[in-house]
Amino acid sequence: MVHQLSLVSSIPHNKYLQTISTLQALTGLVQPQPISTYTLISKPSTVFKPKFEPGKVNQIEQYFMKCITNWRDDSIDISKPILKDGDIVSARRLFRPDDKTERVWTLQISDIPIAGKNQGCCQQTVYESTLVHTHTRIDLNLEDKVKEGKDDFEDFIEIDPPEDSEVDSKKTEDALAEQRRASFLVFLQDLGYEVINQFWIKGIRFFHGDIIIEIFKVLIRDDTTANNSTAERIKLKLLDESNTFQIRVYMNVSKSTDVEQINHGTKELIKLQEFLKNLFILEIPDRIFMDSRVTLTK
Amino acid sequence: MVTAVLLVQKATPETITQFHDQLSNELPTSKGKWNFNFKIFRNNPYSIPPDLVETTTTSPESKFLFTLSPSYLPDSTITLVNGKSAGVFTNLIEEEASELSHPTELTIPNEHLHRGATTGLNDRFDIFVGQKLQSLWTQRQIIKGDGGQIYELENGNLCIKTSNVFLHGNFRGLLIQIDLNDHLCDTKNPDSFKQVFDKVSEKYGIPPGNLCCEVLDTKYLDKYGDLCFQYSKILNF
Numbered sequence: 001m002v003h004q005l006s007l008v009s010s011i012p013h014n015k016y017l018q019t020i021s022t023l024q025a026l027t028g029l030v031q032p033q034p035i036s037t038y039t040l041i042s043k044p045s046t047v048f049k050p051k052f053e054p055g056k057v058n059q060i061e062q063y064f065m066k067c068i069t070n071w072r073d074d075s076i077d078i079s080k081p082i083l084k085d086g087d088i089v090s091a092r093r094l095f096r097p098d099d100k101t102e103r104v105w106t107l108q109i110s111d112i113p114i115a116g117k118n119q120g121c122c123q124q125t126v127y128e129s130t131l132v133h134t135h136t137r138i139d140l141n142l143e144d145k146v147k148e149g150k151d152d153f154e155d156f157i158e159i160d161p162p163e164d165s166e167v168d169s170k171k172t173e174d175a176l177a178e179q180r181r182a183s184f185l186v187f188l189q190d191l192g193y194e195v196i197n198q199f200w201i202k203g204i205r206f207f208h209g210d211i212i213i214e215i216f217k218v219l220i221r222d223d224t225t226a227n228n229s230t231a232e233r234i235k236l237k238l239l240d241e242s243n244t245f246q247i248r249v250y251m252n253v254s255k256s257t258d259v260e261q262i263n264h265g266t267k268e269l270i271k272l273q274e275f276l277k278n279l280f281i282l283e284i285p286d287r288i289f290m291d292s293r294v295t296l297t298k
Numbered sequence: 299m300v301t302a303v304l305l306v307q308k309a310t311p312e313t314i315t316q317f318h319d320q321l322s323n324e325l326p327t328s329k330g331k332w333n334f335n336f337k338i339f340r341n342n343p344y345s346i347p348p349d350l351v352e353t354t355t356t357s358p359e360s361k362f363l364f365t366l367s368p369s370y371l372p373d374s375t376i377t378l379v380n381g382k383s384a385g386v387f388t389n390l391i392e393e394e395a396s397e398l399s400h401p402t403e404l405t406i407p408n409e410h411l412h413r414g415a416t417t418g419l420n421d422r423f424d425i426f427v428g429q430k431l432q433s434l435w436t437q438r439q440i441i442k443g444d445g446g447q448i449y450e451l452e453n454g455n456l457c458i459k460t461s462n463v464f465l466h467g468n469f470r471g472l473l474i475q476i477d478l479n480d481h482l483c484d485t486k487n488p489d490s491f492k493q494v495f496d497k498v499s500e501k502y503g504i505p506p507g508n509l510c511c512e513v514l515d516t517k518y519l520d521k522y523g524d525l526c527f528q529y530s531k532i533l534n535f
Contacts, residue, residue, distance in 0.1 A: 001429075002419045035414035046345040048433045049355065060342075062433040070413035104407060106416040109430040129375075129426040130406050130416055133386040135520035190383035191363075192345070192434040205414065214414070252417050 002126040003258075004110075005265045006250035007273060007282035013081050013243040015280075016215075020079075022279055023206045023213060032204040035214060038071040038094065039201070042193040043294055062294040065193055066108045067184075069094070076202050078217055081243040089219065090233035091200055105184055106130045113287040120266040122284045125256050134187045200236060203245075211268060214248045249273075249282055299521045300483055302476045302495040302511035303528040304504070305463065309472035313505055314462075317472070318447070320503045321458065326449035332369045332459060334443040336529055337424050339363040339435040363435050364530045365424040370448070370459075374404045375423040376526040384514060384523025387423035441465050441533050443473055455479040456498065465535055473532075474504055475525075488516045508532050 011019055024030055041064060048062045073091055076082075082089055094103065106128050113124040185195070203216025222237035240246075249272060251265045273282040306313070340363075343356040350358070364378045373389040392405040411418050427435050446461030457477040463470045476498060483494045491511040499509065510531045513524040 001421055001425075002417050004417075033412060037413060037415045044345065044434060045348075046357070046434065047348050047351045048342070048345050049351065050344045051355070060432045063430055065430075068415045070410050070415040072409075104410045104415075106410070106420075107426065109426075126417065127421050127426055127430050128416060128419075129387050129423045130389070130410070130420050131385050131423075132388050132404055132406060133522065135384045135514065135518070135523040137382040137515040187379070187383045187385050190379040192341075192431070201414070252419055254419050 003253040003256040003262060004124055004126050004250055005269055006122045006248060007269055008285045009247040009280040009282045011245050011280050016079060016245060019279055027206045027208045029206050032206050035203050035205050035216060036071040037068050037201045039199050040067040040195045041197040042067060042188060042195045044192055045194040046192060063109045064292045064294060068106045068108060069103050071200060078202050082238050089236045091236055092233055102133060103184060104130060104132050110292050112291045119284065121269045134184055136186045211249060211251050211272060215245050217245060247280060300478045300480060300491060301525050301528060302509055303532055304474050304507035304509040305471045305532045306505045306507040307471040314472055317505060321449050324451055326451045329448035329450050332446040332448055334368040334461060336441040336533055337365045337437060338439040339427060340438050342434055342436050345434050364526055366526045366529050371404055372400050376522045377423055378526040378530055384520060384526055386522045389420040391418055455482055470535060485519060488513045
């Protein structure tokens with residue numbers, strides 16, 4: 001469990017160099033740490049319909065879950081603006097039949113930030129657990145069912161359709177089963193979650209005491225132009241085409257009961273907010289937009 | 299590594315000490331103590347597949363999720379969902395593991411932390427499920443293994459782990475886990491495991507019990523998934 005204190009801001013692209021130089025001077029960190037993550041947003045595949053009894057308060061909620069993995073691609077230079085007609089920006093596909101490396105995924109669910117007036121910063125509790133290995137039994141007799149299931153994923157991930165030749169069908173079936181055996185998505189499906197969206201983050205971060213300062217851009221899949229995606233890579237575009245950088249300044253406290261540490265962290269963040277106010281204004285994000293609960297159908 | 303697990307339900311203090319004595323006569327290398335936590339979750343009946351929402355109020359399906367956290371895999375949890383999907387979760391970062399001189403068998407790669415995919419403050423998966431996936435899975439039972447001993451025999455090719463099993467604080471038997479090195483059995487043919495384990499049981503006087511050496515998928519062995527599967531088979535009270 002992580003109790004996260006945070007503030008957010010954004011800067012236009014042309015202020016990037018100035019911001020970086022200032023932060024380098026502030027933190028003494030000449031080489032900021034590059035960050036690049038790939039996130040799947042998932043939601044429970046079932047509908048939660050608890051029995052409503054008078055006098056009984058139902059505390060159980062359904063939550064959206066983020067599945068995060070690191071993204072190994074150094075072809076994007078975030079210090080250069082990404083233009084619509086410029087170079088093609090793309091990411092390597094993860095779910096390819098020939099990709100045998102086992103990926104590590106962090107499952108993350110965060111609570112809605114705590115409510116209240118006069119707060120110094122946004123405070124929310126984040127739960128996460130990291131999956132390092134998966135293994136699934138696939139019954140080949142159920143191949144039809146499996147194929148059916150595959151269609152559900154197709155919009156989000158690219159399992160390349162196996163070659164449909166009759167001779168190879170047994171081989172292909174085996175390959176498909178092999179691929180699904182180690183598949184994170186099958187595990188996710190059994191756990192009760194389905195993928196609904198995806199995004200990529202590319203940026204850098206600085207460390208200032210216990211505070212982490214992240215500057216990044218969010219990329220999404222580009223489906224607008226005719227097939228620019230290849231079997232190897234997916235074409236990407238910026239979520240915010242104005243090339244604005246997002247800034248997130250946060251601090252992780254390992255226990256939500258550690259009031260002393262939380263108060264200290266809040267003070268530190270306010271101090272930083274004051275210090276950087278001429279460069280960018282750090283603000284508290286609207287907690288309503290950070291609600292991770294799936295609304296109940298009544 | 300190929301494993302088998304059995305539970306001696308009618309274990310008494312005498313049979314347990316007798317078994318430990320008998321093992322000590324084989325001059326094993328003692329590898330210290332261990333314990334485990336095994337949790338059973340059931341699907342929340344009010345979570346209904348979307349196509350049945352209008353017609354039913356509770357889910358017709360009955361599914362289980364098991365989590366196993368043995369102390370010899372520090373900060374790690376093995377899970378088995380719906381009897382077919384296994385996963386291994388860990389809280390340990392590679393660089394921390396070497397600092398703490400923990401076994402580095404299961405760790406989160408440094409890159410995963412450095413590139414920002416995790417905060418580095420992970421929860422155990424059973425806690426995560428219990429806290430945030432309550433709409434999907436509700437906890438039914440906690441089974442604890444305490445006072446366990448690890449004996450290494452035959453130059454490290456055979457490992458016998460014993461543990462007392464408690465369900466909600468009540469003693470339910472003696473659990474014995476047998477780990478065999480791969481080359482001692484035919485890994486291509488999991489059906490032959492039973493014979494091998496029976497031989498081992500006979501040789502070391504392992505008390506009779508519901509020995510389980512079944513595997514999830516006979517074509518592809520997976521030591522973690524198979525182990526959790528075996529625990530789920532023998533620990534259903």
